[in-house]
Amino acid sequence: MEADVGGTPPTGAGAGLAGDPCLWVDEHGDALFRYALSQLSDRSTAEDLVQETFVAALEARERFRGDSTPRTWLISVLRHKLVDHVRRAGRQQIAENPETLGAEVEAAFNAHGRWIERPGRWAPEAPAAELERKEFQRALQTCAQGIAGRAGEAFTLRVLCELSSEEVCKVLEVQSTNLWVLLHRARSKLRTCLERTWFDRRTKDEPLC
Amino acid sequence: MLSCADATRRVSESLDHPLPLRTRIGLRLHLMMCSACWRFSKQIRGLERLLRGPRKGSEAADSTEEDPQRLSPSKREAIKRALRR
Numbered sequence: 001m002e003a004d005v006g007g008t009p010p011t012g013a014g015a016g017l018a019g020d021p022c023l024w025v026d027e028h029g030d031a032l033f034r035y036a037l038s039q040l041s042d043r044s045t046a047e048d049l050v051q052e053t054f055v056a057a058l059e060a061r062e063r064f065r066g067d068s069t070p071r072t073w074l075i076s077v078l079r080h081k082l083v084d085h086v087r088r089a090g091r092q093q094i095a096e097n098p099e100t101l102g103a104e105v106e107a108a109f110n111a112h113g114r115w116i117e118r119p120g121r122w123a124p125e126a127p128a129a130e131l132e133r134k135e136f137q138r139a140l141q142t143c144a145q146g147i148a149g150r151a152g153e154a155f156t157l158r159v160l161c162e163l164s165s166e167e168v169c170k171v172l173e174v175q176s177t178n179l180w181v182l183l184h185r186a187r188s189k190l191r192t193c194l195e196r197t198w199f200d201r202r203t204k205d206e207p208l209c
Numbered sequence: 210m211l212s213c214a215d216a217t218r219r220v221s222e223s224l225d226h227p228l229p230l231r232t233r234i235g236l237r238l239h240l241m242m243c244s245a246c247w248r249f250s251k252q253i254r255g256l257e258r259l260l261r262g263p264r265k266g267s268e269a270a271d272s273t274e275e276d277p278q279r280l281s282p283s284k285r286e287a288i289k290r291a292l293r294r
């Protein structure tokens with residue numbers, strides 16, 4: 001899609017976010033919802049904020065410059081709404097940054113960078129049986145939702161909203177090296193959580209490194 | 210040789226940007242010799258795939274089955290109505 005920064009009036013097609021806005025809902029609605037849900041954990045509030053985001057985006061569509069993808073732009077609009085909402089509700093700031101997570105990841109290794117508790121011998125596969133698979137998906141989603149702070153937000157945007165790492169950097173306004181640290185923490189945390197809550201760790205073998 | 214702490218960090222980074230060739234070779238050597246980091250690598254990749262994966266299919270199929278990670282069909286319609294106004 002060619003970004004139209006020039007003087008073309010925003011008459012539907014031709015504006016940065018072209019096409020039927022209802023198609024945006026099909027294309028980006030779930031991604032926006034997952035992000036909102038990860039920050040609020042209340043489904044109906046999350047859905048309402050997604051609606052507000054689309055309405056605001058429709059009104060402001062001519063401001064879309066095409067220097068990020070439509071999804072990233074929509075997510076940035078939603079992020080402002082989330083911040084406002086959380087502030088109004090008088091709760092913790094979105095993206096507050098408790099460094100407890102970092103400590104937890106670092107605790108997996110000793111001072112020489114060797115594993116203290118080695119990853120268990122399990123393959124990351126969903127169970128074959130339907131019922132068990134649903135249970136597994138729930139455990140997986142619970143662990144993903146449980147990643148705290150900015151690391152969790154970064155992981156949600158990267159994996160559940162399927163943004164590129166460059167786009168996540170834009171939304172969160174962080175340097176890419178910082179983003180990689182956040183995502184590494186998030187993945188480590190997710191892995192540990194699944195190992196504890198789902199996969200048995202009955203097998204541990206001899207230390208190699 | 211690369212420490213396991215560094216190796217896992219690089220495994221994760223390789224999912225977000227292409228590593229320089231030297232780094233990639235060093236990492237591959239480590240993973241060949243270290244079963245713990247090799248598992249870490251397989252597991253975090255697999256879990257991400259599972260988190261992304263099943264939704265793809267259901268989106269295409271647009272099943273009526275309630276997916277907790279998706280907008281409810283009624284809200285989806287409500288949003289579309291609001292946008293048509």
Ligand SMILES: [Zn+2]
Pocket residue numbers: 209212213214216239243245246247
């Ligand atoms: Zn290792």
